[in-house]
Amino acid sequence: MQQTLENFYKAVRAAGVAVAPANSIEASRAVALVGYRERGILKHALSMNLAKSHADQLLVEECFEQFFRFDAFRDGARDSAPQGGDDPAASAEAGDKKTSTAEPRYEGELPLAKMLMAGDRTALAVAMQQAARDAGLTDIWFFTQKSLYTQQILQRMGLRELQDEIRALGEGSCPTRIATAGALRTAKDRLYEEVRDFVERQLGMFGKTAVQSLRERHLQKTRLSNIDLRDFRIMHELVRKMARRLSALYSRKRKRADRGQLDFARTLRRNVAHDGVLFETHWKTRFVDKPRVLVLCDVSGSVQAYARFLLLFLHSLNDVLKRIDSYVFTGSLASVNDIFDSYPVAEAIDKIMAEHGFGGSDYGGMLLDLERDCLRGIDHRTTVLILGDARNNNLDPRSHILQQVHQRAKRVIWLNPEPESFWNTGDSVMRNYRPYCHLTKTCNTLDHLERLLDDLLRAATAA
Amino acid sequence: MKDLYQETLSSVAEVQRHFERHHYICDERIATCVFIAHNLQKPVLVEGPAGVGKTELAKTTAQLLDVPLVRLQCYEGLDEAKALYEWKYAKQLLYTQLLKDKLGELLEGTRGLRESMAKIHAHEDLFYSEDFLEPRPLYRALHEPRGCVLLIDEIDKSDQEFEAFLLEVLSDFQVSIPELGTIVARVKPLVFLTSNNSRELGDALKRRCLHLHIPYPDAALESRILSHRVPELSDRLRTEVVTFVQQLRELDLKKVPSISETIDWARTLLLLHAADLDAGLVKMTLNILLKFETDIEAAGEHVRGFVEKARQRAGA
Numbered sequence: 001m002q003q004t005l006e007n008f009y010k011a012v013r014a015a016g017v018a019v020a021p022a023n024s025i026e027a028s029r030a031v032a033l034v035g036y037r038e039r040g041i042l043k044h045a046l047s048m049n050l051a052k053s054h055a056d057q058l059l060v061e062e063c064f065e066q067f068f069r070f071d072a073f074r075d076g077a078r079d080s081a082p083q084g085g086d087d088p089a090a091s092a093e094a095g096d097k098k099t100s101t102a103e104p105r106y107e108g109e110l111p112l113a114k115m116l117m118a119g120d121r122t123a124l125a126v127a128m129q130q131a132a133r134d135a136g137l138t139d140i141w142f143f144t145q146k147s148l149y150t151q152q153i154l155q156r157m158g159l160r161e162l163q164d165e166i167r168a169l170g171e172g173s174c175p176t177r178i179a180t181a182g183a184l185r186t187a188k189d190r191l192y193e194e195v196r197d198f199v200e201r202q203l204g205m206f207g208k209t210a211v212q213s214l215r216e217r218h219l220q221k222t223r224l225s226n227i228d229l230r231d232f233r234i235m236h237e238l239v240r241k242m243a244r245r246l247s248a249l250y251s252r253k254r255k256r257a258d259r260g261q262l263d264f265a266r267t268l269r270r271n272v273a274h275d276g277v278l279f280e281t282h283w284k285t286r287f288v289d290k291p292r293v294l295v296l297c298d299v300s301g302s303v304q305a306y307a308r309f310l311l312l313f314l315h316s317l318n319d320v321l322k323r324i325d326s327y328v329f330t331g332s333l334a335s336v337n338d339i340f341d342s343y344p345v346a347e348a349i350d351k352i353m354a355e356h357g358f359g360g361s362d363y364g365g366m367l368l369d370l371e372r373d374c375l376r377g378i379d380h381r382t383t384v385l386i387l388g389d390a391r392n393n394n395l396d397p398r399s400h401i402l403q404q405v406h407q408r409a410k411r412v413i414w415l416n417p418e419p420e421s422f423w424n425t426g427d428s429v430m431r432n433y434r435p436y437c438h439l440t441k442t443c444n445t446l447d448h449l450e451r452l453l454d455d456l457l458r459a460a461t462a463a
Numbered sequence: 464m465k466d467l468y469q470e471t472l473s474s475v476a477e478v479q480r481h482f483e484r485h486h487y488i489c490d491e492r493i494a495t496c497v498f499i500a501h502n503l504q505k506p507v508l509v510e511g512p513a514g515v516g517k518t519e520l521a522k523t524t525a526q527l528l529d530v531p532l533v534r535l536q537c538y539e540g541l542d543e544a545k546a547l548y549e550w551k552y553a554k555q556l557l558y559t560q561l562l563k564d565k566l567g568e569l570l571e572g573t574r575g576l577r578e579s580m581a582k583i584h585a586h587e588d589l590f591y592s593e594d595f596l597e598p599r600p601l602y603r604a605l606h607e608p609r610g611c612v613l614l615i616d617e618i619d620k621s622d623q624e625f626e627a628f629l630l631e632v633l634s635d636f637q638v639s640i641p642e643l644g645t646i647v648a649r650v651k652p653l654v655f656l657t658s659n660n661s662r663e664l665g666d667a668l669k670r671r672c673l674h675l676h677i678p679y680p681d682a683a684l685e686s687r688i689l690s691h692r693v694p695e696l697s698d699r700l701r702t703e704v705v706t707f708v709q710q711l712r713e714l715d716l717k718k719v720p721s722i723s724e725t726i727d728w729a730r731t732l733l734l735l736h737a738a739d740l741d742a743g744l745v746k747m748t749l750n751i752l753l754k755f756e757t758d759i760e761a762a763g764e765h766v767r768g769f770v771e772k773a774r775q776r777a778g779a
Contacts, residue, residue: 026503029503030499033498034475034498041475044495045490045495047674048673048674051674052670053669053676054510056674057674057676147622160575205674327542
């Protein structure tokens with residue numbers, strides 16, 4: 001049974017739940033405690049030990065249902081009937097068998113043939129499981145390995161001997177023997193199908209990560225504009241993961257305050273050098289330094305392809321960072337905090353695109369709005385993040401406002417979806433803005449985004 | 464004296480029965496969790512929305528095992544001094560002042576610093592002994608002679624530093640106090656940590672715990688809970704209340720009502736001598752179920768329909 005549990009853990013890991021060895025040991029202990037008698041309790045015991053969040057819990061439970069289903073062979077009769085009318089087909093077949101003069105009866109010694117002819121489904125299932133274990137089926141990784149494993153399992157169950165037996169039976173002229181050979185042949189085909197289905201199911205369980213992580217890797221390297229809408233969901237998760245990691249790093253910074261409750265022990269200790277006169281005071285209270293982030297995102301026509309993903313990123317950041325102000329703009333600045341807070345991601349993005357999206361961008365106008373509405377709030381703790389292509393449609397860039405922002409803010413960062421060689425071509429006014437940014441970077445893949453934000457947040461927390 | 468682990472919980476069904484006797488109605492999942500936690504002496508991390516009975520679970524478990532409940536409420540800025548122990552500095556100072564003369568006496572006849580020091584060292588370290596220690600919840604929990612149920616409430620509100628500190632406590636049930644050495648639990652407490660998911664907890668902490676997610680109850684379970692908690696409620700009104708609340712949970716609300724609110728509402732209806740739900744009454748008492756003005760407004764338009772359905776379900 002331990003082997004079965006090990007395989008189950010493997011399946012759970014393949015489903016994307018990180019199961020540490022310690023967890024699997026604990027789970028095994030828990031299973032030993034509750035026993036196998038009650039399926040529901042067993043399921044709870046396993047999921048409690050293996051899953052570490054509600055989402056994981058659902059995954060583990062799904063794995064459980066899949067893994068511990070009874071892999072018995074289907075009824076032969078039902079299997080041979082193509083579709084519908086199981087019972088008539090079965091009885092017809094049974095009738096055929098009875099009326100035929102040469103009723104196929106197997107009298108040889110081959111265990112597989114015996115099982116097939118006796119229709120012993122449980123024994124077959126057990127034999128298949130055993131063969132699968134010997135063949136190392138749980139290592140299956142890609143769908144291309146399907147036929148390989150199917151063949152290996154069949155061989156281990158004794159397919160070759162069975163084929164020899166069928167040939168031997170078919171050679172004579174005795175009608176009974178020929179009929180037996182025929183029956184065995186059908187049974188063999190059915191067996192083949194069973195095993196193939198079984199392998200397919202196992203691939204679904206154990207091969208999941210392979211498929212998913214390949215896909216994730218691919219997505220990470222794809223340009224944001226090329227990602228299909230249907231991958232949006234996966235992308236969302238990726239971005240969330242990233243943002244959460246970043247925010248953990250980000251929120252850790254704390255400082256000692258110089259007021260509040262006196263840390264008496266520490267003060268005494270530190271002042272031993274001053275003969276016990278309390279020169280240096282130490283305080284208990286610390287406060288978490290929470291720098292503010294102000295994000296401005298262009299949603300105009302020129303960055304239309306990227307805008308959705310920039311917004312997606314913004315939404316995820318909004319989820320994990322507490323003190324973030326998100327704005328979008330084409331011509332004028334609009335706060336989207338409320339939309340992000342009150343709608344799920346896809347809806348929020350659609351809403352923003354519908355309300356503020358498209359049209360030509362006017363960075364000067366945006367900066368004017370920024371000066372009017374936000375400049376007072378920008379101080380040495382604020383990081384200003386601008387996502388846009390700086391294509392200003394030949395309007396006044398008003399870069400002096402950005403200069404002011406630059407003076408007040410801790411950092412100003414400009415992420416441009418265009419490659420650097422395109423900057424300053426046509427109506428791009430990157431050159432006007434660039435001096436007032438602490439950092440300007442091209443950013444059009446998730447990899448870029450991740451690396452950049454890592455830098456950004458590290459700088460924000462190090463100072 | 465019997466300690467916490469001598470109380471036998473021999474099966475999941477028995478746990479469920481015990482809980483029911485203490486008016487805590489739970490599904491199989493929760494019972495399994497407590498059963499495993501008790502037998503394997505593992506901490507439990509309980510997650511779920513506010514008001515589904517996370518804290519109540521710990522309290523009931525303490526009652527059931529007949530051990531004290533030690534509660535540690537977490538908040539931002541909670542540190543070791545508040546959670547584990549603190550020296551009574553004022554008392555230490557006072558004593559040094561009071562004992563000044565005694566010290567003089569003690570050191571009489573000694574010559575030179577070295578000799579005096581040696582004489583003082585010959586006595587034990589009186590000022591850093593348990594007499595001057597202010598025990599805080601974690602310390603108390605380790606010291607309970609029969610063990611206890613330790614409830615660490617809203618762990619997600621605490622800081623990461625504190626979480627890291629908890630790791631030592633939760634894995635070995637011991638803590639180091641520099642002046643006293645390592646304190647080992649007399650009897651390992653049964654630990655419940657609760658979290659509202661306001662912050663992602665560290666993997667190391669999660670790994671050490673059993674994970675239990677308590678969702679909102681389904682109608683049948685909620686009805687059973689109500690019948691235990693508010694037994695005076697008539698069957699019909701109970702069905703109506705449950706049906707109504709279950710419908711309310713389907714709406715997009717800022718704060719969906721949980722069991723505790725259902726119970727409060729049922730008590731209110733009882734107080735108002737309501738025999739039946741009607742739209743006016745519901746609207747008047749909706750603020751017990753919903754805690755945000757916007758939610759009350761959003762639910763207002765559905766009240767009539769919901770009440771109708773609830774009455775149908777109750778067979779009115």
